[in-house]
Amino acid sequence: MPIRREHRGFYPIDWPQLSAVIRFRRAGGRCEGCGRPHLQRVVCLSDGRWWDAQAGTWRSGRGRPLRRSPAVDLLTEVRTTRVVLAAAHRNHDTSDNADANLTALCQRCHMLHDRPEHQRRRWFTLFRRKASGDLFRGPYPS
Template identity: 60%
Template sequence: MPIRPQYKWLYPIDWPQLSAMIRFERAKGRCEECSRPHGREIRHLGDGRWWDEEGQTWRNGRGRPLPSLALIGDDVVVRTTKVVLATAHLDHDPTNNRRRNLKALCQRCHMIHDRDEHRRRRWLTLRMRKAIGDLFLGLYRS
């Protein structure tokens, strides 16, 4: 994920090298949560289950092989997604760059990991917009 300009100063100068080391040396180019491979297009069902081409098996959202895939009905849609690994801060603090605080995650796992932080920021943004509206337009009517 690209770093927002307002947060760029929080990251160390060697962040690209540190991120690459976490993603490709430690994690060996796979998501550390679900084992999806970086840079490949994978087929998935949208609920976390995905087809592992190398292992010739379906895997769940945690990367474990599924013994059998019971498809429910003919309306199941198989989607294709290109996997891109990013280095995530487990404590959401970009200044804490200890290796045990960093994890290589695909887009799906990164969004799941950051879910609560995104909700908090969305709530804060909404409150700030309402405050600016109150400042210039008066109080909102219910």
């Protein structure tokens, strides 16, 4: 995931190299959450299950092989996505770049990992907008 311009100062200067070490040397080019391969097109279902072409099996959203193939309508439920790995901070602290705090995640796992933080920011943004509306336009009608 690209780093927003206003957040770049929180990351170290060598972040691209550090990220590459985590994603490719340690994780071997696969998501550490579900095992999806970097820069590959993956067939997936809406609930996170995906087809691992290399192993020839369906996998769960956490990367575990499924015992049975899912019964799905191939025309409506199946889609393809291109997997891109990103280095993520487990504790959401961008100044803590210890090896144990960094993990390589695909887009889906990264969004699931960051979901509580995104919800917190969303609440804060809505609260701030409402407060500025109260300040400049008066209280909202009930």
